[in-house]
Amino acid sequence: MEKNARGGSAPVRPTRRINNGLFILNGECRQRYLYVDILLVEASRSYCHVYLKDGTRLTVTSPLLALERKLPWQFFARVHQSYLVNLLHVDAFFGTSVVRVGGKLIPVSKPYRKELTEVFNILEDTSKRLDKKEDKE
Template structure:
């Protein structure tokens, strides 16, 4: 099985490097074109109809995210290739869209390509990419944003207000929802703290992240802990106590 791909990055040396890595480590990927700017990249996607697109986020003039917003359809798999601190990476993580960090690790490249080919083979709609575009278009309306949570069986899309709290389980994380459901997500809790902090969540303990909207009360006994609307109790570490009390208005 093979898959056709186009590469879009504003630096030619990055395109050359990615092409070389794909040839060496992912021979199932057939590169059918490349572009050094968003305008040419958009034309390339329209004319070549690739099954997979590798796209840089931050490009001069028009970003990769803006390129996506101008496309009439999203009938391809997508892998972002970007630097960790570039604009837009938080939105990409929030939507659980695949991305590779520069410099590219060959093993991560192989894994991303493998997942893209599986999704392509299933002929399923690119729900993560659709969610990312909705997220970008509705930036001021945070109550409508949906975070994508990847479990072992599926990717769930949840509005942040549905999440009561998160609890660490080594390299996994449990999400407790307002319908009493409990979801195990295959990422550690520290990856969700920066994604959820702007949605009213606070890290009250090394192992706990809590939605402030679901806190019923602050209990002063036993050094202090949180009582949530669903009856759960959550510890507050000594180092986080001041920040938690401040967030609660004390």
């Protein structure tokens, strides 16, 4: 048992944390945005633009590194010095240097390529088509 703020004893409980979203200051209110609704984060000097599934773009006064530390690594990955993407929303790769997230093409820098492609289950060499001749046989 530990002492509580009033000096009495209380059972020790683990810290409770709701970790399904991020609260972002919006005017006078801190609004919760769920991680699954965040497509990507783009750095712009000491600001970041947070792009949401519904097409909204939020601007926060935080450098990308600080925001990267607040977002869960299981869902978000750095792919470029200026971009974090939500891995749940990556829907296409173009070569090894571009991904598409929510219709937006995002560059992938060389230092991040291997780690990014290892996250996904990628089946290679499946684009071979059968010729009509082979179909008849």
